[in-house]
Amino acid sequence: MKTIAIVNQKGGCAKTITAINLSAFLASSGRRVLLIDMDPQGHATLGLVKDSSRIQTTIYDALTREQEMTALRDIIVTVRENLDLAPADIMLAALPEELAGAVGQENRLSEALQEIRHNYEYVIIDCPPSVGSLTFNALKACSEVIIPVEPSFFSLHGIGMQLETLDLLARKAGHQIRERALITLYRGRFDFVKAVTEEIRKHLGDRCFKTVIRFCMKLSEAAAHAMPIADFSSRSSGCADYRALAREVLEQESPALAPCTFKGVAEETSSRIPVREMKASPPVDIGSGILFTLEAPHAHCVRLAGDFNGWIPDGNEMQSNGHIWSKIVSLLPGRYHYRYVVDGNWLSDPLNVDIEPAPWGGYNSVLVLEKNNPPWASRA
Ligand SMILES: Nc1ncnc2c1ncn2[C@@H]1O[C@H](COP(=O)(O)OP(=O)(O)OP(=O)(O)O)[C@@H](O)[C@H]1O
Ligand SMILES: [Mg+2]
Structure with a gap:
């Protein structure tokens, strides 16, 4: 059982949206998932349960000293296949005061989790926007933390502080916690947002998810x-991005992990490609579209720009399997020009010998798609 807490003391940075959608994608990949709502606002509960007034008992009942008899398994509700929820409501706000001064109060959640540890592969904990005892309980119980970060003027400073706080708490909690930032609420059309995002990635390196929401x-x-x-809008960028995040999380399970699929979720052209053995090549027709690939193991962000997408890299991020970046694009027969934008540098395709000088300098790669012919078949 892997326990991941979604933490940031800053409010409104997409902790709950991340908790809900990461949990749902992990569940649709076949993993058994428990989402624990540790926020008295109860937003994760409201975001998954249509009629929350039916909920009788909550995580409060499983953690309070008042009702020792309520076990965690008794408050869990199943919200869909493979996805269970430990719900919360405003009662949870009373817990820190009730537990104040009690010996081992910060271990309530990790102790409660012991009895169900064989029931789940993943436990995701949605934390409140504060560093009080609810968050500390989550940190004591988890081995990993995801810190959603909205790129803004303060986020560079904020993320540094957040990591320091977490390091301190992890030391106090007495165990190693892997922390990774996740860029959320990304509005790539603003240069400022792009600059802050690049800065965060440069600063954090592999302590930042490659996926951007x-x-x-x-x-x-x-x-x-x-x-x-995935149930509401399977063709939205939000769906593609959270699917990519789930893949990035699943890829940590084992290097030999087979490509994962998400049950009942249509694949998007912008999603990450989970094929580990993929080799870079010139663009190739794979039936569902044209597969663009680039080998760039050290890049933080690779995007695809061409005359087919208006030469706009934003929103055309490629997905990495750690080594190869890839993206599938649906294209009609025709002649196209493209470049890879690697950490802001516009590069022609190193594996495509067909290049043309670009009006703005340098060379564009050329792709010719002929009717009923796979690309490159006629060009060899
Ligand atoms: N990628 C996104 N695009 C647009 N809106 C988003 C996105 N992610 C989250 N939101 C919206 O931003 C708001 C804050 O998101 P969310 O509730 O997940 O943040 P939070 O960090 O859990 O907040 P809190 O600290 O209050 O618990 C919500 O209205 C949510 O619907
Ligand atoms: Mg929240």
Whole structure:
């Protein structure tokens, strides 16, 4: 059982949206998942349960000293296949005061989890926007932390502080916690946002997820309908991004992990490609579209720009399997020009010998798609 807490003392940075959609994607990959709502606001509960007034007992009942008899398994509700929820409501706000001064109060959650540890592969904990005893209980119980970060003027400073706080708490908790930042609410059309994002990635290196969660109103709408994004809008960027995040999390399970699929979720052209053995090549027709690949193991962000997407790299991020970056694009027969934008540098495809000088300098790679012919077949 892997326990991941979604933590940031800053409010509104997408902790709950991340908790809900990461849990739902992990569940649809076949993993048994428990989402624990540790926020008295109960947003994760509201975001998954349509009629929350039916909920009788909550995580409060499983952690309070008042009702020792309520076990964690008794308050859990199943919200869909493979996905269970330990719900919360405002009662949870009373818990820190009730537990104050009690011996081992910060271990309540990790102790409660012991009895169900064989029931789940993943436990995801949605934390409140504070560093009080609810968050500390989550940190004591988890081995990993995801810190959602909205790129903003303060986030560079904020993320440094957050990591320091977590290091301190992890030391106090007495165990190693792997922390990784996740860029959320990304509005790539603003240069400032791009600059801050690059800065965060440079600063954090592999302590930052490669996946970036773009700003997508559908994510808010889905939560308002008490649905994960895959059920509400499977073609939205929010769906593609959280699917990519789930893949990145699943890739940590074992280097030999087979490509994972998500049950009942249509694949998006912008999603990450989970094929570990993939080799870079010139663009190739794979039936569902044209597969673009680039070997760039040390890059933080690779995007695809061409005349087929208006030469706009934003929103055309490629997905990495740690070594090869890839993206599938649906293209009609025709002649196209493209470049890879590697950490902001516009490069022609090193594996494509067909290049043309670009009006703005340098060379564009050329791709010719002929009717009924796979690309490159006629060009060899
Ligand atoms: N990628 C996104 N695009 C657009 N809106 C988003 C995105 N992610 C989250 N939101 C919206 O931003 C708001 C804050 O998100 P969320 O509730 O997940 O943040 P939070 O960190 O859990 O907040 P709190 O600290 O209050 O618990 C919500 O209205 C949510 O629907
Ligand atoms: Mg929240």
